[in-house]
Amino acid sequence: MAIVLVSAIAALLLFGIVGARLVLGAFVFFFIPFYLILDNFELTQQEKAIFSIFLGITFLPSLVFWLGFIVPFRASLIISFVIFVGIGFLIKKFKRSGKNNSLSQ
Amino acid sequence: MKLSFKKIEIILIALLYLSALFIWTLPMRSTKMPFGDVDASSHFTIGDYMASYDKSILKIPYPVTFRYWGQNAFFPDYLWYPPQYWTNVAISQVIGGERVLPVFLLVAILCSIIILSSYLLIRSLYGFWAAFLSSFLLIFSIRDYMIYLFGQWPQSLSFAFTPLVLYCFYKYHQSYKENKTKPAYIYLMALFLSSQFFFHPQGMIASAGTLILYNLILLIKNKKIPFNYKHLIISVVLFAAVSSVFAPLNIGEFFSSLVEKQSEAQGSALQFDKLFKWYQGIKGDPGLPDFYFTYNESHGSLLENIKNTWRAWWTLPFLLIGVFILFYRRKEEDYLLLSWLVAFYFLSRMIVWGFGSRDIRMFAYEAHIFYPIIAIGLLSLSSLPRQEIFRKYLKAGLIAVFFFFAIYVNGVSAYEVLKSQQNTIYRINPYQYEAAEWVKNNLPENADIYDFGTIGFQNYAAKVKWMLVLSQRHFIVGNDQLNMTNYVFIDYSDAALAKNQNYFNSIKEYEQQQFQNFTPIYNKDNLIKVYKVGIKK
Numbered sequence: 258m259a260i261v262l263v264s265a266i267a268a269l270l271l272f273g274i275v276g277a278r279l280v281l282g283a284f285v286f287f288f289i290p291f292y293l294i295l296d297n298f299e300l301t302q303q304e305k306a307i308f309s310i311f312l313g314i315t316f317l318p319s320l321v322f323w324l325g326f327i328v329p330f331r332a333s334l335i336i337s338f339v340i341f342v343g344i345g346f347l348i349k350k351f352k353r354s355g356k357n358n359s360l361s362q
Numbered sequence: 363m364k365l366s367f368k369k370i371e372i373i374l375i376a377l378l379y380l381s382a383l384f385i386w387t388l389p390m391r392s393t394k395m396p397f398g399d400v401d402a403s404s405h406f407t408i409g410d411y412m413a414s415y416d417k418s419i420l421k422i423p424y425p426v427t428f429r430y431w432g433q434n435a436f437f438p439d440y441l442w443y444p445p446q447y448w449t450n451v452a453i454s455q456v457i458g459g460e461r462v463l464p465v466f467l468l469v470a471i472l473c474s475i476i477i478l479s480s481y482l483l484i485r486s487l488y489g490f491w492a493a494f495l496s497s498f499l500l501i502f503s504i505r506d507y508m509i510y511l512f513g514q515w516p517q518s519l520s521f522a523f524t525p526l527v528l529y530c531f532y533k534y535h536q537s538y539k540e541n542k543t544k545p546a547y548i549y550l551m552a553l554f555l556s557s558q559f560f561f562h563p564q565g566m567i568a569s570a571g572t573l574i575l576y577n578l579i580l581l582i583k584n585k586k587i588p589f590n591y592k593h594l595i596i597s598v599v600l601f602a603a604v605s606s607v608f609a610p611l612n613i614g615e616f617f618s619s620l621v622e623k624q625s626e627a628q629g630s631a632l633q634f635d636k637l638f639k640w641y642q643g644i645k646g647d648p649g650l651p652d653f654y655f656t657y658n659e660s661h662g663s664l665l666e667n668i669k670n671t672w673r674a675w676w677t678l679p680f681l682l683i684g685v686f687i688l689f690y691r692r693k694e695e696d697y698l699l700l701s702w703l704v705a706f707y708f709l710s711r712m713i714v715w716g717f718g719s720r721d722i723r724m725f726a727y728e729a730h731i732f733y734p735i736i737a738i739g740l741l742s743l744s745s746l747p748r749q750e751i752f753r754k755y756l757k758a759g760l761i762a763v764f765f766f767f768a769i770y771v772n773g774v775s776a777y778e779v780l781k782s783q784q785n786t787i788y789r790i791n792p793y794q795y796e797a798a799e800w801v802k803n804n805l806p807e808n809a810d811i812y813d814f815g816t817i818g819f820q821n822y823a824a825k826v827k828w829m830l831v832l833s834q835r836h837f838i839v840g841n842d843q844l845n846m847t848n849y850v851f852i853d854y855s856d857a858a859l860a861k862n863q864n865y866f867n868s869i870k871e872y873e874q875q876q877f878q879n880f881t882p883i884y885n886k887d888n889l890i891k892v893y894k895v896g897i898k899k
Contacts, residue, residue: 260376267380271387272463279464282457283471298546302368307482308550311526314472314519315557318449319608325418325449331456333418 286338287313293345297352317341371490375481378494382477382501385776386470386510389783394463395790396832397783399824402513404430406465407831408441409451413461414834418445420611424808425836428843429827436614444609446560447472447516462795473510476500476522476730483525484734487532487695488741491757495737495764499677502772503729504653504660507780514726520565521727523558524702527551527569528576532698535580535588545593552597556604563616564720568727571705572698579697636711644722654725661732663775676767677736684739699738702731740764787817790828793855797890798832801851804884805835810846811892812838815853815869817860825856850876852891 261284268276291309300308317337324333365373389397396406407426411419421439422430433442441448450472451465458464477497485493500506509518530551537544558566580588606613636642641655653659662674685703688696706728712721744757783789790798794816801811811833813819813826822839829851830837837851838844852873857865877893884892 260372263376264380267384268467271384271391272467275458275460275463276467279454279458279467283454283468286453286457299544300546303372303482303485307478308526310475311479311523311557312553314450315446315553315560316608318446318453319560321453322412322418322445322449323608325412326420329416330412330418330452331416334453334456 286334287317290317290338290341290345293342294348296345297348374494375478375497378481378497378501379474379477382474383470385501385773385780386474386507387467388777388780389511390463390466390470391781392784393789393792394466395792395795396462396466396828397786397789398511398513400513400827402515403824403827403831405447405513405515406451407834408445408448409453409455409465410461410831411834412449412452413455418449420445423834425830425834428836428839434611434615435618437611440611442615443516443562444560444612446557446608447519469510469515472522473506473515473518474501475519476506476525479522479525479529480730480734483529483532484737486529487698488734488738491761492734492737492741495740495761495768496733498765499733499736499768499772500729502768502776503733504664504772504776504779505726505729507776508654509726511780511783514723517562517564517723517726520558520562521568521730523554523561523565524569524572524727524730526554527558528572528698528702530554531573531576532695534593535694538589539584543590543593545590545596548589548593548597549600552601553604555601556608559601559605559616560609564723565727568705568709568724571709572702575701575705576698579701580694583697633713636714642711642722647722650722661729661772663771664779665775668771668775673767673771676771677732680736680739681732682739683742684735684737687738687742688735699731699735703735706731737764787856787860788825790825790832791855791859793886793889794825794829794853795832797851797853797884797886797892798829800884800886801829801833801835801892805833805849805892807835809835809849810838810843811835811849811851812844812847813851813853814872815855815857816851817856819853848895850893850895852877852882852893853889855889858889 261280265277265280265284268280272279288309291312292305295305295309295312320337320340321330321333324336327333328336396402398406404426407423408419411423420441422441427439430442432438434440450468454464454468455461458467477500480500481493481497483493484496506518509515530547534544534547534551537547555566555569558569577588580586633642641657644650644655645652647654653664657678658674659669661677663669668674688700688703706724710721710724710728712724740760740763741757744753744760747753747756801809805811813822813829816825816829818824819826822837826837827839830839836843836846838847852869854866854869857869873891880893880895882891882893884890
């Protein structure tokens with residue numbers, strides 16, 4: 258988190274509010290949803306961080322693009338974000354309930 | 363507060379990547395105007411349409427059809443590449459809240475992101491220093507920042523996935539070998555291969571070539587198939603499903619272009635001599651500058667006072683030592699790098715086998731494989747002394763030498779080249795940007811505009827194409843379209859900024875001949891004017 262803040266401040270100083278918005282926006286939209294998904298798997302911290310960036314720049318636009326034919330583009334960005342965050346939480350819930358079931362048996 | 367090595371490492375990687383971005387964003391520091399050759403404007407425009415119309419588009423917009431119609435063989439009216447990169451461009455405009463700067467900031471991030479993926483792979487194979495040094499050198503990789511400046515951005519991003527593909531397979535194979543199979547890695551590998559397909563199939567071919575070679579080596583060495591069939595089949599299905607769901611209109615184009623390019627290349631004579639020359643003796647290639655095919659300039663320095671001295675060759679001995687070490691040691695991680703190198707060798711000279719249409723563009727990822735080997739070569743020297751204490755000092759000394767030359771030779775060159783892009787006449791100037799915005803807001807969507815005066819207008823060069831995409835109107839980009847002209851864009855701004863009187867006078871002469879009795883519908887300080895003409899049939 259500290260790294261993101263430092264990056265956003267650096268972007269703000271070099272490129273103004275547009276730079277800061279891009280850094281923070283990219284972190285929120287590209288990184289966070291995929292980190293939440295990968296956080297459910299046995300991966301190292303470094304793997305989760307780097308894979309999230311690369312999966313984010315691939316699969317967020319993949320969904321945004323196709324949803325953008327049904328709803329306005331900006332709305333499709335928000336909906337896609339919610340869907341991916343939701344997937345992350347669903348996997349977590351599914352895994353937790355699976356664990357609880359196996360414990361109770 | 364005591365920091366663990368892990369935390370220090372994370373801070374160091376963050377600093378490394380932020381330094382890279384500091385240098386790579388130099389072209390946007392004093393001006394926010396777009397830059398890049400012909401491809402750059404094409405990769406800007408589709409996303410720009412999506413953000414400005416607030417909807418996704420599948421068909422090529424009218425102004426762009428003149429250049430790209432038919433490039434998607436199966437669906438000629440539709441986008442010629444999968445939409446992912448361009449959608450990212452649109453997303454950057456939305457989250458950045460502006461039209462140009464956020465796109466170029468995102469492009470700088472995506473073009474330099476190889477620094478992170480390479481770090482992950484090399485760190486797991488050879489430890490911290492090999493990874494840190496090679497990623498550090500990648501910041502100044504001429505091959506990489508030139509592609510960023512030229513504009514082949516999706517290709518550059520696609521190659522950045524190769525280290526991840528290799529990493530995932532390597533981790534999968536290690537776990538499989540130890541009977542603690544982690545199939546998640548091979549499934550992630552399939553997703554990363556799909557990503558490569560979305561951004562540019564060349565990256566996918568580079569990864570596939572390396573994987574085939576590596577698996578063959580493992581098969582021969584261990585006399586055992588290096589993967590579980592079930593996992594492989596699932597990953598192939600996953601790759602095919604993801605690729606076809608998210609880019610259904612581009613799958614056919616990929617296969618048809620493979621067949622087409624093969625038959626085109628078959629016409630040319632096989633050139634076996636290219637097997638024996640690393641850079642194949644290429645000179646005067648229409649798409650790539652000559653320095654692209656020299657070691658001292660493409661892995662040393664482009665600066666006049668250094669490029670022809672021994673300093674520009676400083677990495678070569680370490681590269682050769684590194685290659686020797688890999689062949690000599692032959693551990694599984696060494697085989698992985700060797701497979702990558704050998705695949706690169708064959709893929710960059712496919713013409714020898716009659717598949718030569720895109721092979722020299724494979725040189726784009728040369729640094730990705732060379733720089734880790736250079737770091738390995740350099741660090742291996744520290745194991746020469748017998749006493750541990752000498753080894754330690756030698757390692758520290760070698761690392762210091764590496765940093766000195768990387769900064770003094772490669773770094774200074776990168777800084778100067780990227781900084782020089784701030785004030786070049788080949789970038790859109792503020793007058794042109796303002797005029798393009800006016801054209802976008804005031805001329806009809808089916809306007810056909812002839813540009814007279816923007817630098818390179820005689821050949822419909824890159825800046826005319828930038829005017830086309832920024833105005834979202836059809837600027838004439840070929841002699842065959844001249845009779846469509848219904849507006850003329852007279853541009854003195856480049857001639858004035860270049861202070862070139864002859865250039866200025868020739869535009870004036872044209873304007874006086876053609877529009878003496880006309881009134882321009884747009885006139886910005888007598889530097890840019892737009893006239894309406896009525897010669898469209």
